[in-house]
Amino acid sequence: MPNDLALFPSSETIETEEHRLTEKLHLARSRAASRKVTPPDPSEAWRRELAAFDFTTTGSLDRVTDWALDALEDGIVQMTHPGYLGLFNPAPSFPAEQADRIANAFNPQVCVWSHAPKAVEIEQHVIGQIARRAGLDAGAGGHFTSGGAEANAASLLCALTVKEPDFAERGALAFQGAPTLYASRESHLAWLKIAHCAGIGRAAVRLIDTDGSGRMSAAALETAIQTDLDRGCVPTLVVATAGTTNAGMIDPLTECRALANRHGMWLHVDAAWGGGLIASPDLAAPLRGIETADSITIDAHKWFATTMGAGMFLTPRADVLANVFRVSASYMPESTPAMDFYVNSAQWSRRFVGLRLFLSLATAGWDGHARHVANSIALIDRLCAGAEAAGWRRANASPMAVACLVPPEGHEAVDRHVERVLSSGRFWISRAIFEGRPVLRACVTNGRTSAEDIDALIALLCQPF
Numbered sequence: 348m349p350n351d352l353a354l355f356p357s358s359e360t361i362e363t364e365e366h367r368l369t370e371k372l373h374l375a376r377s378r379a380a381s382r383k384v385t386p387p388d389p390s391e392a393w394r395r396e397l398a399a400f401d402f403t404t405t406g407s408l409d410r411v412t413d414w415a416l417d418a419l420e421d422g423i424v425q426m427t428h429p430g431y432l433g434l435f436n437p438a439p440s441f442p443a444e445q446a447d448r449i450a451n452a453f454n455p456q457v458c459v460w461s462h463a464p465k466a467v468e469i470e471q472h473v474i475g476q477i478a479r480r481a482g483l484d485a486g487a488g489g490h491f492t493s494g495g496a497e498a499n500a501a502s503l504l505c506a507l508t509v510k511e512p513d514f515a516e517r518g519a520l521a522f523q524g525a526p527t528l529y530a531s532r533e534s535h536l537a538w539l540k541i542a543h544c545a546g547i548g549r550a551a552v553r554l555i556d557t558d559g560s561g562r563m564s565a566a567a568l569e570t571a572i573q574t575d576l577d578r579g580c581v582p583t584l585v586v587a588t589a590g591t592t593n594a595g596m597i598d599p600l601t602e603c604r605a606l607a608n609r610h611g612m613w614l615h616v617d618a619a620w621g622g623g624l625i626a627s628p629d630l631a632a633p634l635r636g637i638e639t640a641d642s643i644t645i646d647a648h649k650w651f652a653t654t655m656g657a658g659m660f661l662t663p664r665a666d667v668l669a670n671v672f673r674v675s676a677s678y679m680p681e682s683t684p685a686m687d688f689y690v691n692s693a694q695w696s697r698r699f700v701g702l703r704l705f706l707s708l709a710t711a712g713w714d715g716h717a718r719h720v721a722n723s724i725a726l727i728d729r730l731c732a733g734a735e736a737a738g739w740r741r742a743n744a745s746p747m748a749v750a751c752l753v754p755p756e757g758h759e760a761v762d763r764h765v766e767r768v769l770s771s772g773r774f775w776i777s778r779a780i781f782e783g784r785p786v787l788r789a790c791v792t793n794g795r796t797s798a799e800d801i802d803a804l805i806a807l808l809c810q811p812f
């Protein structure tokens with residue numbers, strides 16, 4: 348029986364379809380800035396079209412592709428729109444897009460060195476360079492992940508395993524008391540899911556008060572650890588966020604390190620977005636202390652602007668990773684933890700995501716990435732200056748490219764402003780809570796956002812109602 352030609356077309360057909368898609372994508376890109384940033388809800392008519400795909404009848408790749416492209420043109424928040432001032436999701440860098448195309452064509456299996464030695468070594472090289480740039484010693488290791496949440500989860504498993512070696516076999520029961528972890532209440536709340544998945548329960552997460560400026564209070568952290576010790580709990584992990592999701596604030600890294608040392612705890616620095624600052628030696632100064640972490644999360648798909656999903660887990664304690672994720676399977680080639688990602692990380696089969704960061708670093712360099720972060724910070728500073736001139740106030744003293752703004756009329760007016768900006772269709776900004784009060788949040792994530800875009804937003808913010 349011949350193979351299905353829709354699945355495995357001739358090379359001539361592939362060539363035609365690829366050229367066609369390239370042209371279609373080119374057109375779609377050219378429309379990026381003229382679309383509405385925020386999509387309408389899917390219509391009933393569209394849902395009927397979707398339901399009609401029952402997969403008993405089929406259409407041409409050309410037609411179905413058009414249908415899917417249409418869905419993306421008006422059915423998503425547009426990350427590639429210069430007015431998307433959103434949640435760290437980047438407009439992807441072009442080298443990262445190219446890398447995806449290359450990975451698609453070869454589909455290498457990167458879980459084991461022997462199946463893709465050069466692809467694995469490219470990923471290891473990038474991880475090593477990023478780790479060095481973050482200040483970790485040569486020899487620090489790690490791996491690419493699906494995103495920050497997966498990388499953060501790895502840190503908890505490392506912390507639990509180091510604290511109680513018997514955790515590997517007996518799980519939470521191995522502990523003399525309930526294991527606990529500490530993150531600020533401004534941290535990324537995936538920590539609750541992560542504790543649930545690790546089997547220590549959501550109640551193990553202590554959300555520590557902030558200091559009034561959005562940073563974890565070191566005093567409150569110390570008190571919480573001491574209270575738990577008195578109760579017989581087993582403090583295992585301190586999470587310092589370096590670049591909070593709402594406000595780009597950095598927890599006190601040195602104090603967190605000292606407390607973790609004092610109580611034999613693992614220190615994880617969650618720099619999922621803020622880690623992008625390492626590209627620029629000038630701008631990275633606020634991250635000082637990150638180099639003392641036991642592990643670090645940095646997302647390539649945030650400030651490094653690769654396509655999603657591409658996170659990174661970095662650690663000077665690669666031996667711990669190899670212990671946490673060890674396994675042996677008779678059908679797998681003999682494994683070497685230092686070389687084989689399937690025995691030192693959570694995923695098994697995996698995509699060659701590291702090529703995205705490799706291509707973008709190799710073509711733009713640290714300098715290019717430094718310009719990208721500097722430019723986004725400059726644009727946010729411009730937004731703040733313009734808004735402040737009209738009576739707005741910046742609530743977050745962040746060195747990063749995110750602003751939490753309070754309208755001249757006060758916090759209660761935030762919703763009104765956010766709705767007006769969203770309904771313009773020109774910008775996507777959001778309402779966030781900073782130190783318990785609503786703020787208008789804007790973050791530059793798109794390398795094509797310009798000063799003119801920012802000025803147009805300022806004008807919109809300053810219009811009388």
Ligand SMILES: *Cc1c(COP(=O)(O)O)cnc(C)c1O
Pocket residue numbers: 435493494495496497499534535537588590591592617618619620646658
């Ligand atoms: C985005 C983010 C995460 C989660 O990362 P994903 O890539 O979305 O899984 C965790 N922590 C911080 C500080 C983040 O900004």
